[in-house]
Amino acid sequence: MEFNALVVEKDEEKGITSSGVKKINLDQLPDGDVLVNVEYSNVNYKDGLCIGPGAGLVKSYPHVPGIDFSGVVEHSETENFKNGDKVILTGWRVGEIVWGGYSQKARVKSDQLVRLPEGMTTKEAMTMGTAGFSAMLSLMKLEEFGMRKDNGEVLVTGASGGVGSVATVILSNLGYDVVAVTGKDTSADYLRSLGANRIVNRSELNEVIKRPLESASWAGCVDTVGGDTLSRLLGQLKYGASVAVVGNAGGNHLSASTIPFMLRGINMLGIDSAMQPYENRVKIWDRINIDFPKKHFDSITEIISLSDLPRVGQEILEGKVKGRLIVDVNI
Numbered sequence: 062m063e064f065n066a067l068v069v070e071k072d073e074e075k076g077i078t079s080s081g082v083k084k085i086n087l088d089q090l091p092d093g094d095v096l097v098n099v100e101y102s103n104v105n106y107k108d109g110l111c112i113g114p115g116a117g118l119v120k121s122y123p124h125v126p127g128i129d130f131s132g133v134v135e136h137s138e139t140e141n142f143k144n145g146d147k148v149i150l151t152g153w154r155v156g157e158i159v160w161g162g163y164s165q166k167a168r169v170k171s172d173q174l175v176r177l178p179e180g181m182t183t184k185e186a187m188t189m190g191t192a193g194f195s196a197m198l199s200l201m202k203l204e205e206f207g208m209r210k211d212n213g214e215v216l217v218t219g220a221s222g223g224v225g226s227v228a229t230v231i232l233s234n235l236g237y238d239v240v241a242v243t244g245k246d247t248s249a250d251y252l253r254s255l256g257a258n259r260i261v262n263r264s265e266l267n268e269v270i271k272r273p274l275e276s277a278s279w280a281g282c283v284d285t286v287g288g289d290t291l292s293r294l295l296g297q298l299k300y301g302a303s304v305a306v307v308g309n310a311g312g313n314h315l316s317a318s319t320i321p322f323m324l325r326g327i328n329m330l331g332i333d334s335a336m337q338p339y340e341n342r343v344k345i346w347d348r349i350n351i352d353f354p355k356k357h358f359d360s361i362t363e364i365i366s367l368s369d370l371p372r373v374g375q376e377i378l379e380g381k382v383k384g385r386l387i388v389d390v391n392i
């Protein structure tokens with residue numbers, strides 16, 4: 062039986078990848094004890110890399126990307142899941158080193174799946190996906206390290222992107238005073254509609270300065286950009302405040318002063334969504350279910366099909382995507 066998937070192929074001689082929707086069959090899927098009828102996937106920055114250049118994430122071709130998916134169990138060889146169960150997969154290097162969710166069927170290991178939270182749809186789960194999961198993980202880490210809403214403004218960088226949009230909605234919904242940093246002139250109204258109280262242009266933060274300390278401004282930060290922006294904002298954190306280091310859309314390299322750590326007791330908190338243990342995953346999805354208001358699922362979402370992926374994969378690498386792109390694999 063054949064079904065549709067986005068297949069990436071590589072011309073090894075020229076080192077060029079190309080992708081398109083193709084028919085594949087069950088025998089081609091990776092090993093695993095659960096077969097899922099995929100309903101939705103989505104597009105994250107990492108997916109852009111896996112649809113396109115690979116960036117060392119994809120180890121062999123042909124490849125089916127898609128780091129997230131949600132759907133219904135079609136066949137299970139474990140007692141933990143039965144046919145008809147609704148499930149979510151994010152991370153675990155699925156869609157990178159093994160075939161992922163840009164397919165009408167996916168076979169995975171059952172310990173990589175979580176159950177869909179009560180009251181959430183498979184489409185809503187993919188509006189969140191790795192981006193929403195990472196935004197919530199960042200917030201929970203910041204709270205653990207003392208971030209409180211009465212301590213002042215909280216910064217979100219790369220705010221119009223996937224992680225940034227979800228972080229803005231959740232923080233605002235919880236009563237935080239959110240300042241959104243964006244490079245897109247057209248995003249101000251969008252970010253205000255998500256709950257940002259103030260918009261700061263990206264150019265105000267990405268300039269490198271020599272002073273290690275600036276005015277203490279932020280009670281916390283969700284940083285999806287990294288690089289010079291992260292270096293700069295370390296010197297702007299309030300006493301004892303933390304930054305959740307979740308992304309590198311602006312660069313991997315960090316050249317920073319140790320002074321804010323020693324004089325203001327600030328913290329850099331590493332965020333990894335891909336390998337989070339099962340117990341944490343359940344807690345994070347439960348918090349998303351409680352703290353992400355239903356009315357915002359539609360406001361940050363655009364539905365696309367498998368055949369749109371080659372185009373949007375390139376766009377997300379260019380920083381052009383706003384909010385969350387949801388892939389309905391069955392249209």
Ligand SMILES: NC(=O)c1ccc[n+]([C@@H]2O[C@H](COP(=O)([O-])OP(=O)(O)OC[C@H]3O[C@@H](n4cnc5c(N)ncnc54)[C@H](OP(=O)(O)O)[C@@H]3O)[C@@H](O)[C@H]2O)c1
Binds near residue numbers: 221311380
């Ligand atoms: N640690 C983890 O587990 C984890 C999980 C998910 C994602 N991530 C990482 O988090 C980042 C965001 O992921 P995403 O899926 O939200 O991607 P995304 O939708 O493409 O969002 C990234 C946003 O960053 C801003 N941006 C893009 N290029 C930039 C540049 N050169 N300098 C400064 N800002 C730039 C843009 O927002 P504005 O136009 O509004 O500025 C863009 O929309 C990526 O680096 C991704 O790899 C990490």
